Amino acid sequence: MATIGFIGLGNMGAPMAANLMKAQHKVTGYDVVAGPVSTLELQGGKGAANAAEAAAAGDIVVTMLPAGPQVRAVYLGPNGIIAKAKKGALLIDCSTIDVETARLVSEEAKKAGLEMLDAPVSGGVMGAQAGTLTFMVGGTEAAFAKGRPILANMGRTIVHAGPAGNGQIAKICNNMMLAVSMIGVCEGFALAEKLGLPSQTLWDICSTSTSQCWAMTNYCPMPGPVPAAPSNRGYPAGFTAANMLKDLRLSQAAAGQAAAATPMGAAAANLYQLFVDGGKGALDFSAIMQMVRRHGNAG
Numbered sequence: 001m002a003t004i005g006f007i008g009l010g011n012m013g014a015p016m017a018a019n020l021m022k023a024q025h026k027v028t029g030y031d032v033v034a035g036p037v038s039t040l041e042l043q044g045g046k047g048a049a050n051a052a053e054a055a056a057a058g059d060i061v062v063t064m065l066p067a068g069p070q071v072r073a074v075y076l077g078p079n080g081i082i083a084k085a086k087k088g089a090l091l092i093d094c095s096t097i098d099v100e101t102a103r104l105v106s107e108e109a110k111k112a113g114l115e116m117l118d119a120p121v122s123g124g125v126m127g128a129q130a131g132t133l134t135f136m137v138g139g140t141e142a143a144f145a146k147g148r149p150i151l152a153n154m155g156r157t158i159v160h161a162g163p164a165g166n167g168q169i170a171k172i173c174n175n176m177m178l179a180v181s182m183i184g185v186c187e188g189f190a191l192a193e194k195l196g197l198p199s200q201t202l203w204d205i206c207s208t209s210t211s212q213c214w215a216m217t218n219y220c221p222m223p224g225p226v227p228a229a230p231s232n233r234g235y236p237a238g239f240t241a242a243n244m245l246k247d248l249r250l251s252q253a254a255a256g257q258a259a260a261a262t263p264m265g266a267a268a269a270n271l272y273q274l275f276v277d278g279g280k281g282a283l284d285f286s287a288i289m290q291m292v293r294r295h296g297n298a299g
């Protein structure tokens with residue numbers, strides 16, 4: 001049993017913290033919003049009044065925050081995690097953020113004598129609830145060995161991707177590929193609809209053909225073929241279109257810095273930008289089907 005400080009109890013963080021408690025760890029949680037802290041207390045955890053208090057309470061400190069600016073705000077500065085964590089604590093940031101921030105914060109932790117992992121996840125809210133997330137982890141071998149058993153309480157697949165920041169590289173590449181495949185599936189189903197082929201027939205054929213991919217088989221954006229998918233419930237998030245856009249911006253920025261050509265990633269970023277600008281950012285990212293279908297029908 002470990003003592004764990006958990007900061008950021010949102011869609012992902014709340015079920016992840018709950019799984020740590022189910023595994024008998026002592027969790028002290030904090031979020032800027034009060035509701036999730038009260039829920040954590042009802043589940044047997046301890047609420048903290050601020051991030052510093054949660055950080056000081058754990059041998060392990062886990063964060064699950066929206067993006068790089070929040071990670072910098074929570075980790076750095078006189079009341080940040082790095083200043084307030086226990087001597088010898090392991091810091092694990094599970095947020096999806098820019099590689100630069102991940103490396104900067106890890107370097108600052110190292111200067112303070114603390115080990116740190118960047119450990120972004122794949123698997124969404126359903127994976128967080130079920131404890132089946134995939135963790136892609138950057139950091140030293142020693143820090144990975146220490147963090148792995150804790151991550152195993154929240155996920156099923158835990159991969160060491162290399163030094164600090166490499167977890168974030170894997171994550172932004174994964175999400176860029178996911179966005180491109182999601183839009184591809186949307187276009188295929190919208191075209192088939194226009195041409196008169198039922199969605200179920202297309203799915204039956206393509207889910208065992210060469211266009212098969214996770215976006216189609218597990219998360220089909222066209223209502224009908226995959227009953228558990230958000231498309232059958234009005235596209236509640238899940239993983240929001242706004243967060244997908246955030247991740248596409250991260251991969252585009254990284255591609256620019258590395259002079260890598262990612263034209264499909266750029267196209268996906270533009271399409272998600274249009275969708276979010278249309279006021280749909282809070283919907284699940286698979287809801288981009290609505291935009292593709294509307295334009296298809298209008299065309």
Ligand code: NAD
Pocket residue numbers: 007008009010011012013030031032033036051064065066067070073074094095096097121122123124125238239240243
């Ligand atoms: P969320 O917005 O639901 O949760 C973030 C939480 O952090 C919120 O509760 C917010 O109040 C809290 N927060 C913000 N600033 C804070 C601060 N300074 N101190 C303490 N708490 C603060 O987001 P989420 O869906 O849980 O995603 C979290 C991260 O995980 C993001 O980086 C996202 O890209 C990534 N991610 C999400 C999913 C998904 O399906 N939702 C999947 C994989 C990865």
